[in-house]
Ligand SMILES: Nc1nc2c(ncn2[C@@H]2O[C@H](COP(=O)(O)OP(=O)(O)OP(=O)(O)O)[C@@H](O)[C@H]2O)c(=O)[nH]1
């Protein structure tokens with residue numbers, strides 16, 4: 001009675017635990033069991049069907065999988081297949097990410113244009129929408145906040161300013177996150193990613209003393225990501241802070257990863273089709289844009305290093 005072989009359902013992998021996969025499925029059709037539900041979902045401890053192992057299919061958090069042989073009472077099931085991915089973020093490995101929220105501190109650690117750009121480029125490279133979350137705004141003046149907002153606007157990005165100390169911006173952030181299926185929080189160490197998750201989902205309670213997290217990172221080569229439900233069927237993942245994400249890109253594609261250059265390139269064309277926007281005559285890119293020197297410096301490195309270029 002508890003086994004339900006005939007019902008094959010789709011679910012999303014929310015965590016990897018040893019050889020098991022934790023898969024979240026919709027359970028609104030199964031009202032006869034009382035589950036500790038969250039928004040009509042339950043999480044099942046799953047093994048992989050051996051066929052999947054033969055095929056060598058790698059399953060990551062965020063993958064959409066088919067589950068069968070569901071044992072609702074014990075919350076167990078078998079994963080039988082994996083759907084093709086819509087997107088893939090390499091570091092951390094999360095499939096089907098729909099938004100990369102990059103946390104940048106308004107105070108400490110100090111703002112670093114190159115580092116912020118590297119996080120944005122990682123999302124742009126993976127073709128996933130980036131969003132900037134400006135954290136710790138309780139520590140800056142209104143004028144400084146306006147300067148930050150205008151800076152990001154000139155780069156072509158919106159930003160949501162937040163503070164966990166006075167809860168400013170938290171409602172707007174939750175509203176935004178609930179509009180997308182799977183958000184990954186990224187950003188440098190110490191900007192307040194974990195504090196933010198704890199504030200958004202009080203039941204989670206992750207350790208925020210950065211030291212303990214850092215020690216943990218030192219001992220585990222990979223820290224597996226877990227997806228937390230944030231309402232409306234949306235999921236959110238915290239990631240360990242790392243400070244210098246790699247950019248892997250062909251020189252000819254590089255300019256298209258900058259929204260402010262994309263806008264110029266869509267409004268008018270450079271004289272040469274293969275223009276790299278250096279000193280070519282008839283180039284339409286405005287060399288006075290704030291991130292142009294950063295583009296130029298990294299482009300030179302790409303050109304001078306063997307492909308595929310990896311900076312980091
Ligand atoms: N004033 C203020 N401090 C904050 C805010 N958010 C976080 N902090 C502080 O910033 C420090 C770092 O916060 P964490 O949440 O550990 O930062 P993290 O980004 O998760 O850091 P890693 O684990 O190294 O990636 C802590 O001391 C927090 O209390 C905020 O909105 N305002």
Ligand SMILES: [Zn+2]
Pocket residue numbers: 270275276277278280282283284285
């Ligand atoms: Zn050009």
